[in-house]
Amino acid sequence: MYLDVIDLRDFYAEELGATVRQILRQRVHHIWPTVRGDRILGLGYATPYLDGFETEAERVVAFMPAAQGVVNWPPTGPSAAALVNDDMLPLPDASVDRVLLVHMLEMANDPREVLRELWRVLSPGGRILVVVPNRRGLWARLDTSPFGYGRPFSRGQMTTLLRESQFSPVMWTEALHMLPVKRRRVRRPSSPWEAIGQKFWPAFAGVIIVEATKLLYQGLPVKEKVRLKPAFRPSLIPAGASPMGREDATAAAPLADAGLLQHSSFPATDRA
Template identity: 50%
Template structure:
């Protein structure tokens, strides 16, 4: 069952949600450092991570799945959020430069269709940043946070999904090395745990973050040519009905006599 948007919004108001937003947001800002004059789209529940891009980007949109629900964003001014079907987004082809996918890929029932739709709306050379729960992390094993719902991914699964949907993975990052507990002691030591885990690439991170670019070509599948059948000589056939010559007038008289 998809998460409700109210539960997602409530999580990010907690101290644990604020810490998760800070650590994941650092990676997102590093990967999408220069977005001046570009169009950015957040798919899923990406509004906690989109605010820093509003100043320099051409436009920033937030699309939320119909099963999840939608909230107004930003809180002031014109709304930039919309309730959509993730596999049929109301956008023309090749109109978005950057896509941030978070709280979406692990919750959708049709991940390939979602990635195909993102491929359609991305500009040539456009980039996608997908954040998914890690299969080996503790966050995916506890349902007390939004990262404990849906289908977690390993790096190999994400790589296969990207390649089959015509994306080329370029960078891999992990985040959320801290355990998903609301304890003050854990939250106080979370920055140190995050620095140590990221510097040493320790196993057990909470989320996988992959950056990929849109492929502009489709792979050609080589197929072995089928050998042509050599026609064989048919055995001699005898006609069933043999045509006879038409009788002339002399022949008819001879028969009568």
């Protein structure tokens, strides 16, 4: 079940959403420090974390699922956002270099189909960066943020999902170690709770962040199997003659060995 795009926009307009945006945006840009010349796709509701990439990347577009809705992005200039079906992206094969998924897999009806479609549009060696709610974390148990909706994941579940979709995880990290409350001292980005939680209880973070690369396997040529062609053997039995049965052949074997039995296909004639 997808959240409405208006609810997502309103959350990031609040103070708690602004804090989440600042923390996760730092992690995303730390993992992808440079995207020079790359084509980047944001899928789900990734626009709060795409800011800053458009000045360096070749192209940045934001696709939002039809069940969620779409809002204009960026706020100024031509719109780079579109409403799409998450399992039928309007892109050719190998057309993007990086994909950022936020508020996507936990909401999708079939996450495998989404990842398989992303595998299709990713270039060889392309990478995806996935942000999903942590099954162990407190953020997945409270509805004070969008991470409390949908299907949370564990590391093991994400590993299985990615490998079944022909992706290989290359980097893992966690974020949102602070409590999902509205108290100003706790939710400030400069609050020590984020650093304390990252050190002492990293497994209970609010979200899991995983980077994975597209796997390519070399196709093996199909070898043609050698088939035996039928061959015809010449028959030693004259035309019209009845072949000897097994019993006759057994009885004639000693005579043939003694040279007393001769085979001929021509009738015998008297000599003058």
